[in-house]
Amino acid sequence: MTKYSPRTHSRFLNTAALVLTLSFSTVAPAFATQQYQPGAGTQTYNPTTAPLFDAPIDSGGVAADLETGEVIPEKQVSRSDLGYNHYDGIRYTNGDYTLKLIASPQIEQLRPSIAAAVTDFNKTGTVNITIANETIPAKPRPAIRGEIYMEVSTVSICEGSSWAGCGGPLIINEDGVGKAVAGQTWIHPMVLNFTSNQRQHVIAHELGHALSLLHYDKKFAGKYQLMHSSSYDSTVLAAGDLAGVNYLEHPKPFGNFEEALGGTGTFTVRGWALDGLNNGAISVQIMIDDAYRTTTQANAYRPDVESFYRRGGNHGFSATVVSPPGEHRICLYAKHNKTTMSTQLACRYVKVR
Ligand SMILES: [Zn+2]
Numbered sequence: 001m002t003k004y005s006p007r008t009h010s011r012f013l014n015t016a017a018l019v020l021t022l023s024f025s026t027v028a029p030a031f032a033t034q035q036y037q038p039g040a041g042t043q044t045y046n047p048t049t050a051p052l053f054d055a056p057i058d059s060g061g062v063a064a065d066l067e068t069g070e071v072i073p074e075k076q077v078s079r080s081d082l083g084y085n086h087y088d089g090i091r092y093t094n095g096d097y098t099l100k101l102i103a104s105p106q107i108e109q110l111r112p113s114i115a116a117a118v119t120d121f122n123k124t125g126t127v128n129i130t131i132a133n134e135t136i137p138a139k140p141r142p143a144i145r146g147e148i149y150m151e152v153s154t155v156s157i158c159e160g161s162s163w164a165g166c167g168g169p170l171i172i173n174e175d176g177v178g179k180a181v182a183g184q185t186w187i188h189p190m191v192l193n194f195t196s197n198q199r200q201h202v203i204a205h206e207l208g209h210a211l212s213l214l215h216y217d218k219k220f221a222g223k224y225q226l227m228h229s230s231s232y233d234s235t236v237l238a239a240g241d242l243a244g245v246n247y248l249e250h251p252k253p254f255g256n257f258e259e260a261l262g263g264t265g266t267f268t269v270r271g272w273a274l275d276g277l278n279n280g281a282i283s284v285q286i287m288i289d290d291a292y293r294t295t296t297q298a299n300a301y302r303p304d305v306e307s308f309y310r311r312g313g314n315h316g317f318s319a320t321v322v323s324p325p326g327e328h329r330i331c332l333y334a335k336h337n338k339t340t341m342s343t344q345l346a347c348r349y350v351k352v353r
Helices: 107-122 189-193 196-210 239-247 303-309
Strands: 076-079 084-087 090-093 096-101 128-131 147-152 165-174 177-187 254-262 266-274 282-288 291-298 314-322 326-335 342-352
Touching (some): 090 165, 147 196, 177 196, 254 342
Parallel strands (some): 090 177, 147 177
Antiparallel strands (some): 076 084, 282 326
């Protein structure tokens, strides 16, 4: 596993601010004793000097097993040509996520910053994160596919005690590839005393880890990335971050257009379709002679699909569509529910009487 010891960030140790401790600009009695002290030094994580943090936000993304929660040692792949680093062997991200806030001190105060960070990620088109309205009492174990957890806590799986946030993906291994199908994040209570921009930055950075991005500590296209371990130019995803999110692609929907039967004034199409990762029912778009006609849901029971893919049984479709007589070319597209992603299943010809 690549270590991100705060000690390696020598430029922070060389600052004149060696003896500063965290200073609070607002009264925060609950956390007044919290100090941010990376490594052995006494650096500062100074929330008042935006836009540059003086110390690493965390020790780096920490991947864990979806089922057991145990930390998974991972190697880093560097894409300095594109401005991001990611875990070796982890390619896919769930795409659709529900961000579940765990009942923890003042988590609700972070909601506006969480919403702002999520909005930025959702602009990528690769991930779509919905924030659950209700908090949950605790993180489920095993974790649930498609969920990212966030809590305010002084305890996390990141190295040491010197972090403002912590995050990483929850991984399953399927078909020889690691899939980041869930994630977990921790926000240190000190963040509640940061400016709203800094709060958003830490939250977005940890969401980046949850999606399995790692630190990228060089400038790319002249800017610090969101995934820089300490510094930032902006609270939103930069070019390298975007490339990283887009690398972590959501596998496309797939399925089978099994048959098209011509009738009198109608035709019927049958088959099944599955999302690339999620188990929920997806849509199938029906095109007639290259023109969109209608959409049907692939939500009918198909025990054969269930026994093969083990993704729940309700993924079949059968739709009867009104059509003028004659021979027509019918094409079907399996469509991801929330993104524009779709996959052409096949095209078939029918004769309508
Ligand atoms: Zn980090």
